[in-house]
Amino acid sequence: MKVQQISVFLENKSGRLATLTDVLGKAGINIRALSIADTSDFGILRLIVSQPQEALRVLKDIGFTVSMTDVIAVEVQDKPGGLAAVLKVLNSAGINIEYLYAFLEKSSNDALVVFRVEQVEEAIDLLTKNNINILKGEEVYKL
């Protein structure tokens, strides 16, 4: 149920994102979702891609600092209060969210939200028990 997310360290200087996406493009790797967190000096690019292992390898090869992080992709109803319902479940169990970002699913009316939490397994159990749909890695990579 876990999704492998690629995290890349980026300095805040021009052209880095262009280089990175170019490399992925040439390797035939498609980006499904992305988010950037940044400070004044550096940023962390988080990517969900079609082939995570391959992406990890090509980015390392050209010298980026890259890591793989387990995240959860949750289907959230695309209506008012949709996200709140999911957060309520996590909050009630004291699961702290490190970060999250959303992207739209082409195939359905739902939105997809990527969650990064410390206790991944626990969160998956909890959400499943509450009938919240979690996408498997393969499903997300294929989107």
Place this chain on the structure above:
Amino acid sequence: MFNPEIESMPREQLQQLQLERLKKTAQRVYENVPFYKEKFKEKGIEPGDIKSLDDLQKLPFTVKQDLRDNYPFGLFAVPMSDVVRVHASSGTTGKPTVVGYTQNDIDGWAELIARCVAMAGGGKGDVVQVAYGYGLFTGGLGLHYGAERLGATVIPISGGNTKRQLMLMQDFGTTILCCTPSYALFLAEEARDNGIDLINGPLKAGIFGAEPWSENMRKELEKGLGIKALNIYGLSEIIGPGVSMECECCCGMHIMEDFFIPEIIDPETGEVLPYGAKGELVFTTITKEAFPLIRYRTRDISTLTEEQCECGRTFVRMDRVMGRTDDMLIIRGVNVFPSQIESILLAIGDTEPHYLLVVDRQGNLDNLEVWVEVSEKMFSDEIRKLEELEKKLRHEIASILGISAKIKLVEPKTIPRSEGKAKRVVDKREL
């Protein structure tokens, strides 16, 4: 002159004094410091073999590593009960370099500084503002006791707090300022910006040292503060500030030769070079009791001249320090070795750290930026953790080096590598 009898002693007589003192020092270290006994034996020499000053060349060198190897008190030549004070400078592997003083050493040091302050035109009635750091660093307390010995009024304000420095300088009528030359420039600038006229005030001289500076900076200081700006030299291993000092002629720093014997050597071969040649400065202390050093290699590059100075002093003079034979940097008066940064990075678990020290002078203050390549080991995909890492590095550097640095996390391969060996320092300062 504070001590004209010594300071203008005919050279022949001075050399006789040096020889007597050298013999005694050699005897004392041989008897009391196992490290030296062994070194002398390796060289097949005994204290009794010293018959002339030229025989100094037969004695072994001492290097900074020897101080580290004998941490903390292994090179002391007296029992600890006779040591009345220690000073220390930050080390390269977390352990500092420690030096010790007996009461006689402290008194001797005060005499040297009294001579220095007198060279700057100081005496009874002068107000000396000591803006060098007080504490383990030798600058503050060194100047302090010497200025007191001279009979001047001392303001022991220590470093920093620029507003208060300027306020007391005006209110107390400071006549002589002691600090690093870059800080003095900063004070001049702050005074100007705040409409404080120091140029026409009582301030008449500055005793500046603990970092390299230039003739251009002298001009700027003299103009900006309305003073005579003089260079003082020293290092804690030898005694602290006061090893040598410029007189009003500004033609090199007089080495206090009744306390120290200077040599210039070829840093590669160790061969002694003649007067006038550029090389590494080496000092032998000939009066110190607690922490005598034989032929200590300073790593500072300079030249010596024997030509007599117009001031009447007979001590040889050394030129401004022109550079280093190692990679030591002096930032805001603090000695910094790139390897210290490396040890910090190793301690946080990075096995092969790539880093770069970028030193710049903004306004008149030195800025240290430490670039660290983010390795996989350090990387986290959470901003919070990377910021914690920056904070931790900043804190470690401040606690080990005693200066603040800005940490800049950079991508791998950002720092240039030349022939496999990384460049560790970019010094953009123009003195």
